[in-house]
Amino acid sequence: MPQTSLHIHLFPWGIFSMLSIQKPPCRKSKSHTHFFSLAIPLLLLAFCLPPQTATAGLTIRQGYFWDTDRQETFIPHGFAYQVWNPPVFATQTLAEVDYDLEGMQQAHANSLRVELVWESVEPQEGVFLWDQADHLVKKAEQLGLKLFILIGYQYPPSWFATHYPQAMARTANGPSPLLNYSHPQAKESFARFIGAVCDRYKASPAIGGWILGNEFAFYDLWENAAIKNQVGYDEQVSLPSYRAFLAQTYGGNIGRLNAAWGTTFQSFAEVPMARAYPENRADHEAIRNSGYHDLIQWRKRTIGDFVAAGAKAAKTAAPDQLISYSMVGGIFNGLDPNYTAEDPGTISERCRAAGAPLDFMSLNLYSWALAGHELRSLDFGIAKFRDLLDIPVLITETGHSSTETLFPGAAARQTEAIVSSTWEAMLSGAMGVHLFHWSDRNNFLATPYPREAGFGVVDQERQPKPKVYEAVRSMFRQMEELPLTRFLAGSQTLAPDILIYWPKDIDLGWNRANEEIASLWGGLRRLGFLPKLISSPLADLGKAELETGAKSLLLPRNFQMQPDDLGALTTVLDRGMHIHANLDLPGQFDANHRENPGWDAAMGKVFGIDVSQARPAWDSGIRPGADWSAGYAPLLLNPAPGSILGQTQPTTIRAWKYWIGVRPASGGTPQAWSENESGLRLSAAMVTKEHPAARTALNTFGLGDFIAPAILLNSPQGAPTFAWDTRTTWLTAIYNNFFGMQPRIELTGPGSVYVLADLRRTPDGWLLALMNEHTEPALVSVRAEWLLEEGAVVKDLLSGDAGQGLNRLILTGDGYRLFHITQARQGQNEDPPRTEEGSHQKSQDL
CATH class of the missing domain: 3.40.50.880 (Class I glutamine amidotransferase (GATase) domain)
Known part of the structure; x- marks a missing residue:
């Protein structure tokens, strides 16, 4: 079964869009005659400029990437770009890849999230076809683009299932297309592929980091059933692994397990694996007897150990390059039986225990342009990892679709929602953002998932989409011109309320x-x-x-x-x-x-x-x-x-x-x-x-x-x-x-209740951001005496205006404002709020 990087958005109750697995219909070749015709003069000038020289590798300092060659902070901003992934209509020629990468560079992208799909690189066991991957990496080097490359997959190449059927996962009802996360052969092949790719490109300055897996789950993400069929039901490997985990958890004492579960097993060899989630919440004894909590912990550990095998291979092959794992940042599914067991804490812990700690976590995180929903903001999705992990986070997928079908009215909000969400992600603590996707994919319009067609900022023929292309291009250019690195490097969040x-x-x-x-x-x-x-x-x-x-x-x-x-x-x-x-x-x-x-x-x-x-x-x-x-x-x-x-x-x-x-x-x-x-x-x-x-x-x-x-x-x-x-x-x-609690910053005025404020302490002042989550405009005044003391200078970073203050600010629908505040005599009126200890990661050279 061909593997893909899944692009999934979910409603509560499991209503979601999932990519169909089918061979795409024949695609009309792209016409390059009118490439970006709306910006020809600027682009002709840009094409005359020499390409940036590719830089050396990245490390991490204070929660952000550090370019060791340029000796400066590097904040990724670019696109998630699916290159050779036929089930999602990604079948670019090498000439098209060149054209796209050049186009993305002209849009002021400095990095890309791309994929090297296992079967496309290793179509037969031990036979590697490197021509496409070599071309991609070389082109990125020429353009000075950093690549964050997904190379870890739970769906193996077709030859693997043929050669090693015993290493494929099983549900309680039969075979699954997933690898068996517990099986030694699955781990070995997974790690071998990762090691081979990392070894080949270990000296490339284009490599920003390796992503060693994407949205692993204990069930097939492509499955259409409302309640997913969990895997791990083979008696040869998974069941013994589960029982060994239980023995370790309970110190080898079956009596302790019986006391916890309310059971009477004589040994761990008798303990069964629960066949299904205990759905009757009123039957407390049945829930207890099932041991389902411990089963979840085993699943989490098993995925963690599987990723750790790949992490160890990557670090062995390319010890100086950064490694990561990619997971869903927001809402995946609203039904409790469908817990994926993809736990960031466990994954990070098991990689560290294997001697190959992850350097950062990658997030596939999409806000919902849905009126009245709190997930219009990305802040929670980032916080789940920012707060509970000791490594920084990079957003490797986010975006909005112009063919949105799940959220009423969302299609028309693509431009404004993309811009505000991207800025918000940076201020919420993400170390960079990649927008999914560079181009539209019209073939999806003929599938049950038409919303997947419109995530691009250019259309399928690579013409700029009205509004959104220029808005994204201007945003990326503005990040470079500020520069954003000056404000975010060394910045800190406030301590929590x-x-x-x-x-x-x-x-x-x-x-x-x-x-x-x-x-x-x-x-x-x-x-x-x-x-x-x-x-x-x-x-x-x-x-x-x-x-x-x-x-x-x-x-x-x-x-x-x-x-x-x-x-x-x-x-x-x-x-x-x-x-x-x-x-x-x-x-x-x-x-x-x-x-x-x-x-x-x-x-x-x-x-x-x-x-x-x-x-x-x-x-x-x-x-x-x-x-x-x-x-x-x-x-x-x-x-x-x-x-x-x-x-x-x-x-x-x-x-x-x-x-x-x-x-x-x-x-x-x-x-x-x-x-x-x-x-x-x-x-x-x-x-x-x-x-x-x-x-x-x-x-x-x-x-x-x-x-x-x-x-x-x-x-x-x-x-x-x-x-x-x-x-x-x-x-x-x-x-x-x-409770008598008052926020540090109070927003007043019509529509202010739908505006979210972000505040970060910078080395020379404060960053204040305001994002309107509503489609209606808001008139907002900011009240914070400690922040706006006499002599404070307020600069609107996105317009360049200074000295206008923070009263009666107009935020358009989905609008975003970003201000830098410097104080002449800090602390004259009131002590500033605490910043959180350790809110940026400890400086490290990796």
Whole structure:
């Protein structure tokens, strides 16, 4: 089966676009007669210039690439370019490759993400065809372009399946097109190919870094089934590997496993591998007996070890070049059974343990140009890796399509959304950005996936697409002219206001937690707060975290927690940190789904609730419905008199999960009630409690992922801002009104609630960015006395204007503004906020 670099975008409930595997129809040869006719004079001048001399290799310093030849920071900005990948209509001739690379250089790209597909390079075992790859690398050298090359694949060449059928993966129902991640032959062939490619180009100055895998999963990403068929069900290799992992996890003591699982196995040799995800969330004993949490951990470790085999081969062949792994940065799938087990922390840890640590993580991260959705911003997708890893991140795919079919109205937003998303990614901490894709691919218009056709900035004939080509070209040129490296190198993020707890204990509900956190993150960021993800046990939350200035802890979907975490909640409160629990009642079970002792009492003590009658009334994160909205049930939220919600009117939402039977007790104050459509009170929807040093708030529905009621969603005008507005109201009530927290920067004015602000400390001042997530314009004023003290100089970096201040700024729909602020006498009025220790990576020469 030919392998590809998958280009996937997903809706909740598994509605997504996935590339079809089929031979493309014959393609008309491209006409080069009118190449970029809209910019001929400029391009003719550019073609007369000598090409840049290719530079030497890259290292990493302070979280950014460092060009060892030029002795300067290098920030990649360019395109993801599929060259020879027939299933996705990438079949360029060498002349077309030359033409495209020259065109991308004229668009001020300085780097590309490209692929060397395994079967195209090694069509027969041990027989390598290097002509295409050699040509690509040589051309990049001539043009001074850096290449970040994907060379690791879970889909092997056709000859591998023929020669080594025993090394192919198996589902519970039969064979899979994937390699068996556990099989020694699969690892050996995977590593051998990577080593061969890296060895051939180890001296090339064009190589920016090697990407050793792309979106690995424990199921076939091309599979059309709503619930994917997981692999690893061969008894020859995977089952013994799983049992060995369990023995290691439980110290060789089967009694410890039985205590965790509630089972009576006599030895590890008896332990079966669960055949399917435990879908009945009400059957707690069955979930526990399945051992599914441990199965997930084995899958994560297995993928990590597979990548590590490639990392070791790459570092052995080319020790001076950088290595990476590429994974989905945002939402992949909204159904919990479809967890991929592609865990960045485990992958990074296993590569380090193998003596071949990854140098950076590569992200395929796409924002959604969808009205009212928090994933209009890329910040959360970057934060998942920025916060939880100790290596920087590079965006190797992002973009928007002019033939978008998933998101209403998104096609017309391609130009503005690409520009604002790219700038935002840089300010959120990405070390570079590659736009997918250079050119349109019209063959997709005749497939079930027409949206894939329009991601290009030029059309299939290489003519500039209206607006978008010139906008991207101007943006890349502006990054060079500023230069952007001057501002970002050595810059730091601010210390967080809010810590969000996301441990591996909730891996059973990872996919739904991911969606819930993504929306909560976006809502908090629009309010001006700075959240940060943490994964270490709460019992380890100590002085260092508190000194960052974080004032609140958010538990986003923590129905599973370590037993010690329950006790740690009171310690957190005693230290003056507020706690907000969203959706699930925290800590009812441990990771293996054992009931945590003292849970009922802890809920009363910490949150002021009686849980004796509590149970989920609706929980739909397992299987898809008839359409994407079928998983959401209506729920009326009715504020109590005198509530912290103020004058908020009763509001009906549609929630993917909510609880009934939660009652205020032990000092808890009901702030809102949930009711059914007949007005019958079901449960407290939000309960707050005051403690001597801090406060708690708990809501019993998902404040992250919910949608508008059908009557609004299906109305002619729709409900474009319903989710944004509702989330803003509730989060403001909790964090501003009840917790008394105020953001460091406050935005005011019409439309400002839909504007996201980014702030970074630079060596000579501050970078302030504003991105309008809405299609309607906003008139924004920035309030931050500590930042805008007397004598401060504000320069608009994108227009070049200086001295205009930050009042009554106009942001067009999807607009982006970037300012550099220098202060004459820093700290005269108020101490500036803390920057986060270690927010840029430690300087390193690799």
